[in-house]
Amino acid sequence: MSAPTTALPTVVIGAGPAGLAAAAHLTERGLEVLVLEAGPTAADAVREWGHVRLFSTWAELTDPAAEKLLAPTGWVKPDGAACPSGADWAERYLQPLADALGDAVRYGATVTGVARAGRDRIVDADREQQPFAVHFTTADGREQRVLAGTVIDASGTWKSPSPAGADGLPALGERAAADRISYRVPDLKDPAVRARYAGRRTAVIGSGASAFTALAALADLAKADDGSGTHAVWILRRGISGSTFGGGSADQLPARGALGLAAKAAVDDGHADAVTGFRTAAVERDGDGGLVLVGEDDRRLEPVDEVVVLTGLRPDLSFLDEIRLGLDERLQAPTALAPLIDPNQHSCGTVYPHGHRELSHPEPGVYLVGMKSYGRAPTFLAMTGYEQVRSVAAAIAGDTEAADRVELTLPETGVCGGAGLFDTPAAEQGGGCCTPAPALVQIGVGAPAAETQEPSGGCCG
Structure with a gap:
């Protein structure tokens, strides 16, 4: 049942901004990657809020490794000062990036479980020598499994909105209405x-x-x-x-x-x-x-x-139940990352730079990145995710020096x-x-209206 993990691909869950950037960085380093996307196209979740305009500019919404991958295709980077809508982001950057990755992206693949092959979460014996088994269903309902050396979960949080109830549970009568x-x-x-x-x-x-x-x-x-x-x-x-x-x-x-x-x-x-x-x-x-x-x-x-x-929004952790994750008890973010992004202390612009070390878990070889890594914290920006996956890809490639060289300056909120x-x-x-x-x-005095900007769930953009 065992297979040398170094000979296996990295499986990336989700063909959204962070997942595709991760694939671009891994490809740049000559590593095999397989992206599993539940939707029929890239950036399926982004398209669902395609009518909303982001408050980040194009300059902050494209990843450097992705741009290098796109350059030979004739892709032209949009005006860096403009703020695109979600639909613009998907059509003018994310889908072309997925197309450039070619067969590395598989659509209609809904991940249903991740585990160590032949080892449930209780078993210690030879655990780290076993590859990951990633189970998924295809668009026609077939169940499949692929082995992976490492797993990057970039599936986001869009599919799990928080309820109206102030205690985190649906309010009484919320489902009925x-x-x-x-x-x-x-x-x-x-x-x-x-x-x-x-x-x-x-x-x-x-x-x-x-x-x-x-x-x-x-x-x-x-x-x-x-x-x-x-x-x-x-x-x-x-x-x-x-x-x-x-x-x-x-x-x-x-x-x-x-x-x-x-x-x-x-x-x-x-x-x-x-x-x-x-x-x-x-x-x-x-x-x-x-x-x-x-x-x-x-x-x-x-x-x-x-x-x-x-x-x-909140992360769906159900398909990671057989993986040993180290998550903060409040934010459901990686334990080392949680203090850096705690919304009680930080706005988008005061989050500290972080990379593979803060994103690691007791289960070596698995990473939660992008919005998924922030758990319930709403302070995420796209450029944060791009720096995360650059560091993680370098760590997977064994380039510890580059993986540890995490530098990121985020724009302050003014709050x-x-x-x-x-x-x-x-x-x-x-x-x-x-x-x-x-x-x-009724508060204050009138202020000029502005164009709508932001998808559900915080500062993503």
Whole structure:
């Protein structure tokens, strides 16, 4: 059952930004790689939020090794100063990169399990001498297995959105109201989606960039000819403070700062009300078919027609159950990485450079990279993932010097401290300006609206 692991390929799970970059770096080093992608095309998850514009520029969204691989194909790098949409990113960079990798990318391959061949997670004997067995199903339902010397899980977190319930579990009645609840930023350019929200009262639950995007989009709809009666109710678990809307003009990613200002304008201009200090416990239907959000303190909000839940994403670890992972008990990120990305302490721009050592696990030869490596932390940027996979690929190739040479400068948000204080009472936030008691608030003065920017779940971009 054993096979020399050095003669086996590295299996990369996921043909998204980090997975394809990992494959490019491994290919550049002359190593065999096999990318398993569940979708029918590259960047399947990115395409699902293709209508959203990123707040990172093209210069920050392409990987150097990938660019070298693409150069002989005639690929032309887009304008580095522009911020693409998710669809642009997929069509103009990620799919061409997958095409350049050729047969190394296999589509319609859903990974169902990873283990040491012939060894479950309990067995120690000769464990590290065994290759990895990666099980997957094909698009036509056939079960297959491939052996790998190393495994890079770049499958992301997009498929596992967090629920509305403030305790991390679905709120009571949340599943029963699934027909009226979405966990994605709505694409209001789609006529069917637009009709769902136009003239309706929509609750937006969340405090990150995805919530900003949804609020700005709903505000634009409210100002349009077909948007009469459109209104948003913004549900926050914390109060409104100086950092609620991000760094504004102090943000080193201008589009990210503008996004927060657009959300602020939605409230200032009366297109959205902010409900602060509200932790959702239940979703109930009223007699007229509306949805009533009930808080942990038994407070009940006015009925809404739709609910958009943007409370973050979480990793799917189910198919790694036979692998010995070392994960932080809170973030579900690699143990050594977790303190560096803890959203209670760090924003996107204050995350320290890290590489293969911080991404390693008790099971040698397996790495979680990209959004998957951040677990539940929302502070990920694409350029972070590119540096991760450069280091990991160098480690796999045995180039320890290059693997340890991790250098990365990230753009600051302009927000002091981290973004994870959403459950901390305002009195403990060092001068927060709101109490955590539920309240409808109107804040500040108007600010110019901005183009929507960000996919669900933090700073990815």
